């Protein structure tokens with residue numbers, strides 16, 4: 001980000017009590033199938049929120065409703081203080097969207113396309129938000145400077161994905177929706193993209209709602225993680241909070257006298273201290289494993305249904321089946 005960045009910070013303007021996203025009782029029915037039954041959540045300025053959930057859980061549907069691209073069946077939705085179902089162009093200029101794929105304009109050159117889209121945002125510049133984002137700065141921010149003169153149809157999948165992101169950012173949005181933004185990116189591009197998301201949130205206070213199937217990415221990028229399953233948000237919090245709330249325990253593994261032991265406890269530090277007090281030097285291969293986001297995710301999705309519409313109801317989670325102390 002350039003030195004100009006901080007001067008372009010967005011301000012808390014017309015939203016509801018500081019909430020950029022405020023969703024209550026959102027429902028979506030396709031035909032006779034309820035995909036979203038009761039989705040409720042909020043997000044504040046500068047927050048990065050990851051929406052997780054199995055295939056078909058309704059993540060894209062939710063995002064499209066918030067973007068104003070899809071009409072909801074019921075519920076209250078406020079995005080930047082406005083109902084997206086009735087939003088105008090000025091509202092749209094404050095919202096950035098990165099769709100799952102961008103396949104048009106193959107004959108256009110990269111810089112040319114971004115500059116072209118940028119012109120749409122000129123009327124929506126304000127004293128505090130200069131729109132659009134300068135094309136060369138934007139190209140640099142998404143790592144496309146060297147391909148600026150290339151035709152879009154010659155870009156690789158990952159390079160196109162960077163262009164998707166640039167298109168979402170060209171209007172300097174206050175709120176950015178990213179639907180599976182890193183699908184198809186190589187590890188380096190992914191790393192650079194993560195740095196860009198962090199910069200947008202930290203320097204510009206851009207609020208970001210992203211969907212991903214990469215739990216490590218969600219844990220790394222998001223201030224908050226929401227899990228959508230069975231038509232509802234079944235978890236909302238930091239990765240640590242979710243792990244603590246769901247699993248509530250650490251797993252301690254060790255060897256002693258040639259045997260392997262496993263113990264599940266909410267107080268692993270005290271347990272390990274006592275273990276050493278009792279067995280001292282005889283303890284070997286000690287390992288303390290906190291519940292991971294993956295454990296939490298699997299437990300919650302299992303407990304609240306398959307994620308898709310009409311999934312099974314309550315079922316014992318993986319975490320519920322843990323034994324107390326076992327040896328092998």
Ligand SMILES: Nc1ncnc2c1ncn2[C@@H]1O[C@H](COP(=O)(O)OP(=O)(O)OP(=O)(O)O)[C@@H](O)[C@H]1O
Pocket residue numbers: 030031035053054055056057058059060061062308309
């Ligand atoms: N226009 C539509 N008409 C009917 N059903 C639809 C429509 N769009 C989506 N669905 C259904 O709604 C459900 C949720 O789809 P959605 O794409 O929102 O899920 P998702 O969580 O984004 O999935 P994925 O992780 O696979 O991208 C799916 O069962 C899908 O088949």
